[in-house]
Amino acid sequence: MAGKFELDKASNGQFIFRLKAANGQVILGSEQYTTKEACKNGIESVQTNAAKDERYQRKEAKDGRHYFNLLAGNHQVIGTSQMYKDTGGMENGIDSVKSNAPGAAVDDLTD
Known part of the structure; x- marks a missing residue:
């Protein structure tokens, strides 16, 4: 099983995502x-x-x-x-994001 993003709703109805290894x-x-x-x-x-x-x-x-933050090109977290x-x-976590995120599928849990 490859890493994946989960798109979900928070308890207040707003949207969040999690990247899972x-x-x-x-x-x-x-x-x-x-x-x-x-x-x-x-x-x-x-x-x-x-x-x-550098991000x-x-x-x-x-x-x-x-812990670490991943920043966009505009320096927003x-x-x-x-x-x-x-x-x-922490460095292992960064390596995991680098290897899992680029091609990870999105599992939409809001539907």
């Missing part, structure tokens, strides 16, 4: 979008930018855990990772 683990989540079309555009932006290392913003939370206990885990 082949093992089903969520590796990137989106902000909330007011329309399904905007959410689909966010997925396309992830697919376009995922392979570009990853590596961060450290106040509790010492690590288009996806945020889960928290990792160390930088090695």
Whole structure:
């Protein structure tokens, strides 16, 4: 099984996406979008930018855990990772986004 995007609705009715690795683990989540079309555009932006290392913003939370944001060409955050206990885990997460996102199918859970 390859990685995939899940397009879903949040509890408030807005749209979100998750990028899941082949093992089903969520590796990137989106902000909330007011329309399904905007959410689909966010997925396309992830697919376009995922392979570009300079688009990853590596961060450290106040509790010492690590995470990353994937940025669009205009420097807007288009996806945020889960928290990792160390930088090695975070880098593995980035590698997973790079390998899974570009050709990932979209599973629309809103229909």
